[in-house]
Amino acid sequence: MSIDEVLRAQDFRVTRARTLVWQVLDEAQSHLSAADILQRVHDYDESINSSSVYRALSLFAELELVRETRQGELSTWEPAHDDAVIHLRCELCDITIHFDAPTVNNLRKQVGNITNFTPTSIDVRISGVCESCSSAT
Amino acid sequence: MSIDEVLRAQDFRVTRARTLVWQVLDEAQSHLSAADILQRVHDYDESINSSSVYRALSLFAELELVRETRQGELSTWEPAHDDAVIHLRCELCDITIHFDAPTVNNLRKQVGNITNFTPTSIDVRISGVCESCSSAT
DNA sequence: AGTGAATTGCGAACGATTTGCAGTAAGTGA
DNA sequence: TCACTTACTGCAAATCGTTCGCAATTCACT
Numbered sequence: 001m002s003i004d005e006v007l008r009a010q011d012f013r014v015t016r017a018r019t020l021v022w023q024v025l026d027e028a029q030s031h032l033s034a035a036d037i038l039q040r041v042h043d044y045d046e047s048i049n050s051s052s053v054y055r056a057l058s059l060f061a062e063l064e065l066v067r068e069t070r071q072g073e074l075s076t077w078e079p080a081h082d083d084a085v086i087h088l089r090c091e092l093c094d095i096t097i098h099f100d101a102p103t104v105n106n107l108r109k110q111v112g113n114i115t116n117f118t119p120t121s122i123d124v125r126i127s128g129v130c131e132s133c134s135s136a137t
Numbered sequence: 138m139s140i141d142e143v144l145r146a147q148d149f150r151v152t153r154a155r156t157l158v159w160q161v162l163d164e165a166q167s168h169l170s171a172a173d174i175l176q177r178v179h180d181y182d183e184s185i186n187s188s189s190v191y192r193a194l195s196l197f198a199e200l201e202l203v204r205e206t207r208q209g210e211l212s213t214w215e216p217a218h219d220d221a222v223i224h225l226r227c228e229l230c231d232i233t234i235h236f237d238a239p240t241v242n243n244l245r246k247q248v249g250n251i252t253n254f255t256p257t258s259i260d261v262r263i264s265g266v267c268e269s270c271s272s273a274t
Numbered sequence: 275a276g277t278g279a280a281t282t283g284c285g286a287a288c289g290a291t292t293t294g295c296a297g298t299a300a301g302t303g304a
Numbered sequence: 305t306c307a308c309t310t311a312c313t314g315c316a317a318a319t320c321g322t323t324c325g326c327a328a329t330t331c332a333c334t
Binding site: 070086088090091097099101103104106107108110111114115116117118119120121122123124125126127128129130131134 | 207223225227228234236238240241243244245247248251252253254255256257258259260261262263264265266267268271
Binding site for chain 1: 320321322323324330331332
């Protein structure tokens, strides 16, 4: 289902701002800051305002189409994905790599079994050094 | 080793602001926002300024005495603890519970073995509903 | 094309955190 | 105990990502 269809299906209007913000996120398939997104949106259309970008992002977040993450100072966004996919964040180059770790589901079960806490979503982030940074001495 | 000793050992001065901020964190043993901390510090001494609280917190963070976490909008701080201890955050009452999950170390090993990423620290947060909120219907 | 409401652009407001600076007080050595 | 040095503080102003109010625009439907 395209973003247009998703929006229309829930009675939201398909606008240039929303379409472009989605397009940028979808093309990047990585963690982008609001500033990154705005900049790339401007590559397509200078006239889109930052407010509209923020508004599109929060709408998408509500519809669970994107996932917002706080990395250090600022927020980043990426298309939503399963929470068993964890984030490996390189401390040197700041890149974020996805890693599908089935163990995450064990962790989820463990918490469900041992405690009386009922998990809904799990968020695993690992900081460290990525391959290219560690091989670059 | 007391906070005074830790500070002195690294040639930082022991000041009222630093002592009180540490005392508040240590007493609470939970996640406090900067505003919470300031308020509790003021219970001891009205004259401490928020800048000093922020400055103390970032010093402590550098010395790895505290752990800063972004929860939604704002940052929270707590005394540092092992990263195999994960955070269970209740979506209803916003409380954060600690849970010692040995599985975290498996996850760490798994990443180390399967990928070429070298983990240094791991951060697991689980959102869900805590016992008292789920029993309160 | 015409209508009404949803959405936008704009600029101002916001609020947590930070900074510059002059004054204060912690540590040191006499 | 008393100076002396300078790290640290309080204050107020600045910063900066994000949000808001509102008039103008644009979308969806006829």
